[in-house]
Amino acid sequence: MSRLKNLREKSVIKKVNNKGRFIKPCPGTPNYVCCGYQIIDFAHGCSLGCTYCILNYYFKNEPVIIFKNRKKLFDELEEFLEKREGITRFGTGEFTDSLLLEQALPLYNELIPYISNNNKAVLELKTKTTNIEGILKIKEHQNTILSWSVNSIYAAQKEERYAPKINARIDAAFRVQESGYKLAFHFDPIIIHENWEAEYRKTIDLIFKKVNPENIVYISMGTLRFIPEMKHLMEKMVTGYRGGEFIKGSDNKMRYFRPLRTLVYQKIKTYLKNYVDENVIYMCMENPTVWEDVFDISHMTSKKLITRLDSACLNKFDIIP
Numbered sequence: 001m002s003r004l005k006n007l008r009e010k011s012v013i014k015k016v017n018n019k020g021r022f023i024k025p026c027p028g029t030p031n032y033v034c035c036g037y038q039i040i041d042f043a044h045g046c047s048l049g050c051t052y053c054i055l056n057y058y059f060k061n062e063p064v065i066i067f068k069n070r071k072k073l074f075d076e077l078e079e080f081l082e083k084r085e086g087i088t089r090f091g092t093g094e095f096t097d098s099l100l101l102e103q104a105l106p107l108y109n110e111l112i113p114y115i116s117n118n119n120k121a122v123l124e125l126k127t128k129t130t131n132i133e134g135i136l137k138i139k140e141h142q143n144t145i146l147s148w149s150v151n152s153i154y155a156a157q158k159e160e161r162y163a164p165k166i167n168a169r170i171d172a173a174f175r176v177q178e179s180g181y182k183l184a185f186h187f188d189p190i191i192i193h194e195n196w197e198a199e200y201r202k203t204i205d206l207i208f209k210k211v212n213p214e215n216i217v218y219i220s221m222g223t224l225r226f227i228p229e230m231k232h233l234m235e236k237m238v239t240g241y242r243g244g245e246f247i248k249g250s251d252n253k254m255r256y257f258r259p260l261r262t263l264v265y266q267k268i269k270t271y272l273k274n275y276v277d278e279n280v281i282y283m284c285m286e287n288p289t290v291w292e293d294v295f296d297i298s299h300m301t302s303k304k305l306i307t308r309l310d311s312a313c314l315n316k317f318d319i320i321p
């Protein structure tokens with residue numbers, strides 16, 4: 001079946017009831033340092049079809065699903081927050097793109113004010129889209145972070161062909177910044193390709209031509225990783241897949257060799273530090289050795305990363321630890 005046909009089928013949206021939990025912890029894996037956020041699982045699938053996306057494997061050619069029994073979502077949120085101690089960072093972009101489906105069944109005009117009225121929760125919406133019109137109309141949005149997944153322009157052209165271009169994503173970030181939202185960026189997956197250093201630097205410089213560093217809560221970096229069952233999908237990647245250069249980690253995911261990952265993170269971190277403080281930068285699903293080599297933090301743990309990200313939120317939001 002052609003890729004375009006797959007995408008057309010996926011763009012059929014089904015609205016169903018969620019019989020499972022809406023709130024679930026980020027499925028971190030042992031031996032890798034996890035950011036410890038909570039997923040609000042409101043939809044499954046994405047029609048943007050980035051070549052490397054694990055959702056291509058999980059949901060294959062199934063249509064995109066949105067869960068319509070939203071009362072249960074809010075009941076779970078209330079119960080969760082009542083029992084929870086300390087700050088909770090919620091995210092909606094784990095099993096779909098956070099903003100892709102907003103026109104089909106709006107969620108945020110209710111969810112964003114709900115979180116805004118809670119003084120110990122932060123909500124992050126992670127997207128590659130420019131679907132911000134509804135978001136811009138929401139007035140109560142104190143504790144919400146709008147975040148964009150970004151890449152080198154070259155990798156985005158090749159592997160994220162159906163998503164808005166990097167310039168358009170940055171323009172959208174600028175617009176939400178102007179209406180008072182805080183921002184995050186995720187360089188993930190970073191793909192090694194010809195001239196990658198200069199290309200990633202270009203994206204970083206483009207971001208900070210428009211975005212005020214003061215508005216950034218955090219920035220993550222994560223290199224390309226995939227489960228071995230996705231090898232046949234990865235071989236269709238236009239750039240970046242070099243079968244022989246990957247190793248299997250203890251979480252069963254294929255990654256670049258550690259020295260290569262370390263080099264990539266060191267370079268990108270150096271470019272980011274031209275604009276932001278090191279404390280707001282972190283790595284997604286990396287091991288303690290890489291943390292030591294890149295950030296000079298020994299014995300890094302998920303607990304330490306959670307504290308780092310909670311502190312980043314405390315610096316920007318009026319929340320109580």
Ligand code: SF4
Pocket residue numbers: 045046047048049050053054055095096097128163
């Ligand atoms: S936009 Fe995100 S969720 Fe959608 S296909 Fe690309 S990586 Fe996957």
